Amino acid sequence: EAQVTQNPRYLITVTGKKLTVTCSQNMNHEYMSWYRQDPGLGLRQIYYSMNVEVTDKGDVPEGYKVSRKEKRNFPLILESPSPNQTSLYFCASSLRGTGGFRETQYFGPGTRLLVL
Amino acid sequence: AQKITQTQPGMFVQEKEAVTLDCTYDTSDPSYGLFWYKQPSSGEMIFLIYQGSYDQQNATEGRYSLNFQKARKSANLVISASQLGDSAMYFCAMREAINTGTASKLTFGTGTRLQVTL
Numbered sequence: 074e075a076q077v078t079q080n081p082r083y084l085i086t087v088t089g090k091k092l093t094v095t096c097s098q099n100m101n102h103e104y105m106s107w108y109r110q111d112p113g114l115g116l117r118q119i120y121y122s123m124n125v126e127v128t129d130k131g132d133v134p135e136g137y138k139v140s141r142k143e144k145r146n147f148p149l150i151l152e153s154p155s156p157n158q159t160s161l162y163f164c165a166s167s168l169r170g171t172g173g174f175r176e177t178q179y180f181g182p183g184t185r186l187l188v189l
Numbered sequence: 190a191q192k193i194t195q196t197q198p199g200m201f202v203q204e205k206e207a208v209t210l211d212c213t214y215d216t217s218d219p220s221y222g223l224f225w226y227k228q229p230s231s232g233e234m235i236f237l238i239y240q241g242s243y244d245q246q247n248a249t250e251g252r253y254s255l256n257f258q259k260a261r262k263s264a265n266l267v268i269s270a271s272q273l274g275d276s277a278m279y280f281c282a283m284r285e286a287i288n289t290g291t292a293s294k295l296t297f298g299t300g301t302r303l304q305v306t307l
Contacts (some may be wrong), residue, residue: 113296180234
């Protein structure tokens with residue numbers, strides 16, 4: 074089954090304790106992104122990756138890191154989480170394909186993070 | 190200026206009735222795509238429908254259709270024959286062609302919460 078998986082789905086942590094949210098897709102997609110969703114703000118892009126070893130900042134990258142060592146995986150790292158990073162996080166992937174901006178983004182199930 | 194504007198924070202509709210969710214967008218790029226996603230209470234993002242800026246016809250997918258008015262920069266989602274399972278948050282999103290080289294970033298609106306009643 075074609076899918077984007079994220080782990081963990083729920084996480085409660087404390088300020089300053091490093092954490093990693095994993096993301097994996099089995100569709101051989103080149104593009105992967107991380108978004109955060111906050112009430113009244115919709116989804117905002119944190120980081121994105123065009124392919125292996127190619128990553129760049131999105132709209133709200135402060136406090137986050139990413140890596141893309143393999144095509145299928147795109148982990149999100151919070152080196153020193155703070156309460157303002159409490160949010161719902163989504164990983165997404167899409168083909169680079171000839172459709173260009175037509176290519177649909179497929180989202181993972183989301184990770185609910187609470188930083189105390 | 191907001192790139193995607195959804196002015197209806199919440200909507201109610203009776204079962205079996207049609208409902209229109211509004212979305213206006215702002216771009217100077219002649220090539221862009223508009224997407225609608227559904228987010229039920231369980232939280233996942235479900236792709237519903239896509240409209241390209243050069244598409245001649247309005248997109249349709251089953252009970253979903255997109256009322257695309259390019260000159261007015263609006264892309265309203267129409268759900269026909271509403272069902273209780275349609276109760277969810279709905280997001281309008283846009284990808285501009287200039288962002289194709291930036292891993293296809295989607296810019297989202299703030300969403301509309303739809304509640305279907307008996």
